[in-house]
Amino acid sequence: RHTCTEPSMTYSKSSSRYKAVDLNSVKKSVLSSVWLMCSECLKERTMIDGEPAASHDIVVCLKCGFQGCNQSGIQHAVKHHQAFHPESHCITISLSTWKAWCFECNEELSTHCNKKALAQTLDFLQKHSVKATSGAAPKIIKLQEEPSDYTDLPKGKSPAINSTLVPVKGINNLGNTCFFNAVMQNLSQTHMLIDLIQEVKEKGYKLRICPPVETNLSPLTVMLPSPEPLTAAMFLFLQSMKEPGKGPINPKVLFNQLCQKAPRFKGYQQQDSQELLHYLMDSIRVEETKRVKAGILKAFNNPTEKTADEDTKRQVKAYGKEGVRMNFVDRIFVGELTNTIMCEECEHISTVKEAFIDISLPIIEERLNLMLILVFFVVGIDKKLEKIYTSARKQMLISSLPPVITLHLKRFHQAGMNLRKVNRHVDFPLILDLAPFCSASCKNLAAGERVLYSLYGIVEHSGSMRGGHYTAYVKVRAPQKKVSEKVSGRKMVLVDASSSSQGQWVYISDTTVQTVPESRVLNSQAYLLFYEEML
Template identity: 30%
Template sequence: MPGASGVNVEGSCEALCRTLVSQNGLQRETADISQSVLYTSLMGLLLVADNEKEQLTLGSGRIGLRNIGNTCFLNAVVQCLSHTCGLRDYCLLKSHRQEKFSKEEATLMEAFSEVLSGLWDANEGHTAVNPRQFYNNFKEAVPYFSGYSQQDAQEFLRFLLDKLHTEINRRPYVRRAGKDPEPKYARIRLSEEAVAMWKKHLERDDSRIADLFSGQLRSSLHCSVCSHYSNTFDVFCDLSLPIPKKSFAGEVTLKECLDLFSQEEKLDKENSPMCERCNRRTECTKRLSIQRFPQVIVIHLNRFTTSRWSISKSTVYVSFPLTNLDLGPYGPIDCGPVLYNLYAICNHAGTVNMGHYTACCSDGNGWCFYNDSSVTPVSENQLQTNQAYVLFYQRSNSSAAIRK
């Protein structure tokens, strides 16, 4: 992009940001976020979005990844992330170089972007991309993943997103002094409490990864002794859903998993947190709900159960919608429909010890099956199998109104 037009884009972004920030509509939603924080966040988003549209020439994305020794877990996850447009475009444009505030090298981000550049090369020669450099950088950052044993894709995804986020965090110097003391919010409204907690999160953790994947989970506790209600809010980057046990049929729906996840749960004294009012541990009930929806929601079907002696895998068939997954019922009261469309699936075939990971991803021209270096088109009716393990959904209806 020529310098002159770059300045123009920047100028118009700046004007737009100032207008948005000074408007009451935005202020109401983000009442507790300082204007400067809001301003820089918006600038970042708009500049990157503008650049992305103008500069990208993409290949088909239908290129495989070489298996370099039990790395199918990595290959499957990378393909799913590679089809997360907001992340892909950011990587291909190396946008982190423009917005990085940390002085440390974004080594893993560079290596990850390099893999994605190979996968989306417009002059593709259909040779699989070798992820070795990226994997080496990853193992250096997360020594836990060294060695050649089969690794869990979900665990890998969490570590990867966490490390990438740390490298490209726009607020790297905010002190992280362990866990904050629990704030006393007894007198303020629930939504204000949630916004205050979210603001705190953004002040420390703000990156393209967080823009896309971060949401807020609410855990409400109800003390069965004094009837006191309390809430805690946590940031989440994926939802790990339990699979309901069924004695027959062996088929459940994603909705049943979500219902089980958000179902009220009784906690006995030993497992309860302190009741603020009783000032001791009491029996209570706990319920989880989504307070703030992410742009991309990663849903982990928890197929692996660790018991005292072993790990077992559930091969129950879980059916899931490809379009219009409505998570509204699991959000704040009256939030209306919150719709998501599926764009990638990470599959796990086989047993705990002898397993293989593959991915199915949608690229706008249809779905493909990614099995290490091989890529083959698949039809939509082949997507749902009892191997589905991690589902990637992109929000489809506007979050502009994010109502409480």
Template identity: 25%
Template sequence: RTLMPQSEVEPDNAECHPHRGSGVWRWRSCLRSPTRCLKRAKSCICHMCGAHLNRLHSCLYCVFFGCFTKKHIHEHAKSKRHNLAIDLLYGGIYCFVCQDYIYDKDMEQIAKEEQRKAWKMQGLRGLINLGNTCFMNCIVQALTHTPLLRDFFLSDRHKCEMQSDSCLVCEMSQLFQEFYSGHRSPHIPFRLLHLVWTHARHLAGYEQQDAHEFLIAALDVLHRHCKGDDNSKMTNNPNHCNCIIDQIFTGGLQSDVTCQVCHGVSTTIDPFCDISLDLPGSSMPFWPLSPGGDGNVVNGESHLSGSTTLTDCLRRFTRPEHLGSSAKIKCGGCHSYQESTKQLTMKKLPIVACFHLKRFEHSAKLRRKITTYVSFPLELDMTPFMASSKESRMNGQYQQPLDTLNNDNKYSLFAVVNHQGTLESGHYTSFIRQHRDQWFKCDDAVITKATIKDVLDSEGYLLFYHKQFLEYE
């Protein structure tokens, strides 16, 4: 193809349509969306040396001419990442990625690849730190990459009964639109910060805050502001709501208190939106790791000598605990106060399971951060910690259940929040999963590619897992 003569160049206010014109203008408009071209080339000379020879090439992404012989067009392609240019003498299109000329039949495939790459980057957007607001930014990144929450907000299903400038759900809807708009510049979440200060006053101010505390506060406010939606109508149970927040994040925790005299069991089920796990090194006595055998293979975690895994923390969380003589309860069978044991198990699992590793210890005598490394898997099976699997555990020791094909309790990791630094001075970052196997590190306004090893080697503060299989009514 050849460049259009100067007399045929469309005026500055002409619309660049993908099926109008010919030559470089047609190719440029095919590779970009059919929007108005604000600039037109006044002359065909190299923008670096001013020459009109040396195999002049034109960039197909912007108005730029450069010498191919002197590699001025190469420098432009490298600095701007504009990987296609057209030879103005012979009309061939050159790809700087494969370093070769391509034919017309390849252009459709190239355009599809460019579109596919742009689609994969959807939702990746940095957030400006407004002054010690990294605790908010990392949680926002995790929430915006929660699949069902993303689908809800992008489908405009929220029906607000509040003033839009005071509704956190409306602001989150706008935030999702910003994240998936295709814009790459960092977003400034000043409205979100203002609403958080308004509805969770304990988080107001520019002091350092806890990311876990912000997550709990944000989910609570979102839950309260979702009451106008059709699917949030209260059921016969006043403690249960069917809003999108509860559907995704709320599970049921079963507590069994067993009398040590008559062995009667008192059972209660309470809602939970996260599970806080004690770590070795805290002032709380930690359940010693089993010396070998079953503990080394649960959930496929690497269990080095002396190391701690997420499964260890969950086994400790669900083990029977003797309450002691100082915490006697009144037994319904004995009709008197007796010693008892208490055991927690999962009655109902949420779609998104959030595990909070208790790294910050606050007591009357001690305030510190626990830096114990805890390994966590990419895929997690919660079957051993279900109430239905209680009979397969004896004295806190896990035994492999007979039913290993139950997929309802299997999860995949999709976000990790980390804390670097000390209790007094620290910084929050997050890893998020994009399209199954791609991971990115979000550090406020900066987003960089990450490897699975980077994710699994991180210290871990909040771990977000999503169910692999969902049931629909």
């Protein structure tokens, strides 16, 4: 057996410079990882009832906290030890037997030889194991058959669950990634996203593209290739959040894929949730656009600039223009604003249309009600207030509404050379009527008709610019059912406003999950508001 010296573990058969136990690194890694799962198997896993291919015989590296499997034929723990490291990663502890092992010496170690290193690390791991597997903390919340009855999932039991409801699970903080976790909780409760990404996740998905009538082109059905890495990671994450099983969820695979697309999020620094949402959605749109274009080109036998005639080029362009708008991000989140500017001197009117994935609303301290803020946004900026003197008038209206609309309350703004946060509360409704803010052509609105959206998610920021924390509120509810009938040649959608009150609000702060009353939700310091169209 090994003999040890303090303050750190050294080896009689290895260089004494090698420090094999680092309790702080182990704590940091374990607390931000999925417990009792091989880190590498988790990355490479094929989803089988929500469990990775290897989740047994796990050992922990006492240098860095890496959790690896010891299963025959895989042995990620051995591969981790054999990989190049500046210092030795040779000592592990089994999470099933609690025995310590040294790969370099190929022998078992005494766990009582060094109270400041090996024994303390073992004590931490055993206490963490009890806490992580006892179910004491509410890591997952599901809705029972009775719509208003929410409860924690009992350990070892699988009560009858309404399969149409998405459970709420905590998400591990990878290191200042609460900004990411709060957004992902809201996306995990976006029913249309879960449904559409489920449809397009497989290679060979058939997409039917119907170009406008003026193109004189027939509909084209194309076969899509496999999803790109970020989209595939997004699907696996949403799937793991939806299916039965314990929380919290480790988002490392998805977060790392996003960092490949947007390196600004590397380094585990605190970031902005709204920017995260933009980068995530835009990066997935780029991947899905590439996927659709590849499917169209394959349908035309992959023509090139040299081999394609003019008619083929015209068709590919027309199908591509229509097809790229059919990606699931655009179908769910993207709407259109029409900005109209009129010169008061010559009465010339110019119109500019722009797509949006959310609407950013400035918080003017005299207007701390969401409806008033929207009015302020639509009619344009008060020129005298902003000390901008011009003879032009501006109006901004929504000309195309998405099924899900995200409102961004601009709590952070430039004040001289510094960024300042507006901490004042903004009142917001559970049911939002957007009809007053839509153009005449939007939805072909009849006189007095309402366009109702129901609140289902919030990203909240608490604290200041120097130190803050992002949390989420989500409403667990059944998917909506559309009730419609023909009235005077138009489709009239009948809305049961009472349905918006059904469901349960849940508060999530990383791995902490708890049900909360509606009153707490309405008192939150909202930063992002997620509304879904009421059908």
